[in-house]
Amino acid sequence: MAASISKGFALCYFFIAVSQGVLLRSKSNSERDGTPTPIVMWHGMGDSCCARGIGRLQQILQSNIAGVYVHSIEIGANEQEDFANSYFMSVNKQVEQVCRNISSNPLLQNGYHAIGFSQGGQFLRAVAQRCPMGMRNLVTLGGQHQGVFGLPRCPPGSAVICTYIRQLLDKGAMTDFVQERLVQAQYWHDSLKEEEYRSKSLFLADINNEVTKNATYKENLQKLENFVMVKFLKDSMVYPDESEWFGYYCPGQATEICSLRNSTLYQEDWLGLKAMDQAGKLKFIPAAGDHLQFTTEWFLKTIVGPYLSS
Template identity: 50%
Template sequence: MTATLLCFLLAAPVLLVAGSPVHDSNNKTVPLVLWHGMGDSCCNPLSMGAIKKMVEEEIPGIYVLSLMIGKNVVEDTENGFFKDVNEQVSMVCTQLAKDPQLKGGYNAMGFSQGAQFLRAVAQRCPSPPMKNLISVGGQHQGVYGLPRCPGEHSAICDMIRKALNSGAYSDLVQKHLVQAQYWHDPLNDDLYKKHSLFLADINQERGVNETYKKNLQLLEKFVMVKFLVITFNLLHSSLQTETLQESVLYKEDRLGLAAMDKAKKLVFLASKGDHLQFTNEWFNANLLPYLR
């Protein structure tokens, strides 16, 4: 199976469909760090709160840290739109390094934009060590379009769409709009490489940082989940998605992904649901094994 790496969707709060849990009393309690997607927060009882609770029930004794970027859930949600991504990653790196429960290592699970932010943590901050990185609907080659911005944030979404469509690579928009920092316009690749403050850096678009490459390859597993029932429109009708193996990122092995693939460290999974929508049974059967 190949994984589609070029994705054009943003996060919506995770939708869990109720189902029967699978219990296993034999488990290893490696801590878990969660990073939510756009428009969500660390502790939403219908999304991250539900994921945290489910994991804690399935793996008794596990320490689960659901990242809050800010002093409260309101700030956390707003920062998912407006706080410089590099600052967010730096804040998280500091928080993880100071957490005594993570000193022996941890697993990480990111949802939509939170997945690529956690990949930046893996590349930039190897201590404490990230063991497995699970990317649930992450857009690791960026986005080009904003069709799935959460409805409850419609006013913010409309403002973001206008800013991205008119000047995603301007200094002002890049610095103050999270989604602009992983906006990847394939029709203006030179502008993207020159002005992208976040994605072009972690994807080694302006040269190879050997430390990034080395750190990412320290992962035991890099699990990438794509969703098979996806509703979106490209901004340009002639554009097509590409698989990871078809991408320049993989062919030139700028991040060591080809080497990781050869070493069987890459895992490609798929869910039949729409973006970030899956059942408890699917989660338990496909993702819990990497957390035990």
């Protein structure tokens, strides 16, 4: 991931932020057990959990929230497998594994905040809907909540993999063969073929309640204190970028954009998003840069302080 960070600047900002009370823990959490709410992180496509991936963001969180426990999700036996599984493992199986890991982790039993980067955002939303287990705030940075209709730009070092992905998508993103093998096909959303998408999508159509209206999904999502969606205003990786705010192409074409509030999903409240919006639980945050491009200062002030530090 290409987030612009500076350790020296992060430490400087930490002291400023603390002096201004930006990162103070909430009284209610402090009264509960004296420690800040744990944080669960899920990386995006072509990234990984730890030292070679978003480990530096884990370090920023731990440096700026005293005593916080951060669990960075790893799918596989090691970081290399985690990287590969961001392309080639069933998303539903990944979510099942994360649900098991959270339920068995004693440090997460009193609740946690969740933050997902790119595709990790909609994957953590699936966790919130299927097995929330005390998820309080959900933050998604560049998450593709209504899917994509175009192959994301390849992360550095993934050119060969992306060539293979293009070949698979060219064969048909909605075929059983591709759906079962390619992560990105599982949130592929062809707005020109809505019926095919809804009938064959193995992941996205289900968690968006577009086929069977799952009342549990709706009920669980509304348990969140805040659902925070960050959209990168110069995003060159997500097509369309309005998906990061739960909007998408209007059905039947791939030009005009329908915002979340103008969508049937919202107006008929399939997921409870309308109710959450009216309750002030939905947060739509713009970020000025390209996909996952942000500064440590912005991250601490806009995301960590308000949503992850209590």
